[in-house]
Amino acid sequence: MDFCSSSSSTISSHEEPHVLAVDDNLIDRKLVEKLLKKSSCKVTTAENGLRALEYLGLGADQEHSTNNNGSKVNMIITDYCMPGMSGYELLKKIKESSILKDVPVVIMSSENIPTRIDQCMEEGAQMFMLKPLKHSDVKRLRCQLMQCQ
Amino acid sequence: MEIVAKLQKQFMDFISALYRERFLDDQFLQLQKLQDESNPDFVFEVVSLFFEDSEKLINNLAAALQQQVVDFKQVDSHVHQFKGSSSSIGAQRVKNACMAFKTFCEEKNIEGCVQCLQQVKHEYFLVKNKLETLMRLEKQILAAGGRIPDLS
Numbered sequence: 657m658d659f660c661s662s663s664s665s666t667i668s669s670h671e672e673p674h675v676l677a678v679d680d681n682l683i684d685r686k687l688v689e690k691l692l693k694k695s696s697c698k699v700t701t702a703e704n705g706l707r708a709l710e711y712l713g714l715g716a717d718q719e720h721s722t723n724n725n726g727s728k729v730n731m732i733i734t735d736y737c738m739p740g741m742s743g744y745e746l747l748k749k750i751k752e753s754s755i756l757k758d759v760p761v762v763i764m765s766s767e768n769i770p771t772r773i774d775q776c777m778e779e780g781a782q783m784f785m786l787k788p789l790k791h792s793d794v795k796r797l798r799c800q801l802m803q804c805q
Numbered sequence: 806m807e808i809v810a811k812l813q814k815q816f817m818d819f820i821s822a823l824y825r826e827r828f829l830d831d832q833f834l835q836l837q838k839l840q841d842e843s844n845p846d847f848v849f850e851v852v853s854l855f856f857e858d859s860e861k862l863i864n865n866l867a868a869a870l871q872q873q874v875v876d877f878k879q880v881d882s883h884v885h886q887f888k889g890s891s892s893s894i895g896a897q898r899v900k901n902a903c904m905a906f907k908t909f910c911e912e913k914n915i916e917g918c919v920q921c922l923q924q925v926k927h928e929y930f931l932v933k934n935k936l937e938t939l940m941r942l943e944k945q946i947l948a949a950g951g952r953i954p955d956l957s
Contacts, residue, residue: 683854683890690839690847737885766889788832788893791839 673801674698678708678734678746679764684787688733688764691794700729705741705749708734714753726756731782731801736765736772744776751780762797764789809951816942817954823939828932833895834956849943852936855894859929862887866922870915880918881910887925898928 675697679685685701692699702708709715712732713723732750736743743763750756760782765772773784783800785793823829840847862883869880888903902925909917943953 681886681889681893682858683851683893686851686854687836687839687893690844694839694841739882766892787889788835788895790832790835 672696672698673730673798674700674728676700676702676708676711676729676732678702678705678732678738678743680704680735680738684735688789691789691791692733694791695794695798697798700725704738705734705743705746708732708746709741709749712750712753712756714749714756726753726759729756729759731760731762731797733762733764733797735787736763736776737767744772744779747776747779747781760801809946809949812942812946812949813951813954816939816946817956819942820939820956823935827897828935829895830897831895832893836895837953837956849940851894852940855890855896856933858890859887859899859933862890863922863926863929866925870919870922875913875915875918877910877913881907884910891929896929896932899925899932902928 673696675692677685677688677692677699678701679688680703682703685703689699689701700711702711706715710718712726712729714726732746734743734746738746741749743765747761747763750759750761757780761780762783762785763776763781764785764787766787768786776784783797785797820829836848836851866880866883866887869876869883884903884906888900888907891897891899891903902921906918906921906925909921946953
């Protein structure tokens with residue numbers, strides 16, 4: 657289940673990786689933010705796929721030149737089940753973008769559904785993680801992130 | 806017995822019972838591990854958010870089930886949220902009640918759903934009460950100059 661795809665976003669040992677965390681559940685957002693911060697990551701949160709795309713500069717009305725947040729993000733972690741745009745649809749949009757396709761995307765879900773997992777991995781997800789996330793899950797993720805340079 | 810030690814023992818006994826009686830599970834322990842000097846109120850903040858969120862969801866669920874024509878997709882969406890938050894905070898009995906609720910949603914069984922809502926409410930208010938007591942004990946320990954015992 658753990659893949660390590662190559663990434664063009666390099667992280668020096670002095671910098672904190674910048675992670676964009678996407679989840680429609682307020683409590684889960686707070687939790688994932690804290691878990692990531694505890695693992696020395698800089699965190700931006702978004703409450704849905706559209707907001708996430710806007711932040712990354714991939715919003716419907718945006719031109720890439722006005723927003724370079726996407727180039728600063730080292731990883732995106734998103735919930736699968738979200739109203740409107742699902743985590744899977746967000747993953748697809750990111751992988752379709754020439755600027756962001758190499759940014760690792762991790763999918764989280766409270767449900768362990770093999771077809772769902774396969775679908776995400778086939779679309780290029782870095783990893784699929786079961787919620788609720790634990791500190792050990794994020795530590796493992798952080799290690800992977802450092803190795804993928 | 807010195808006051809801090811007494812309070813700490815009270816805390817340990819109380820929280821051990823909560824785990825034993827499955828009000829809380831391992832996930833709550835994870836939350837406590839995340840609390841540190843940079844964020845000493847983390848657990849309190851998350852628990853407060855949980856209370857706010859849950860009460861909103863309960864009201865939304867009650868309203869949704871009272872409609873002439875029940876929108877089960879909407880009901881399921883609320884239950885999914887509730888299941889998610891209770892799972893993330895470690896409120897095991899609430900989570901389990903939500904799982905049963907989800908099944909009745911999928912079956913479009915109104916009576917089952919109404920009963921489940923009662924059950925979820927019941928479990929929620931029980932755990933809310935327990936968590937408030939726990940937070941109070943923590944505050945007392947800190948006020949007396951002690952540290953919250955590590956449970957891991």
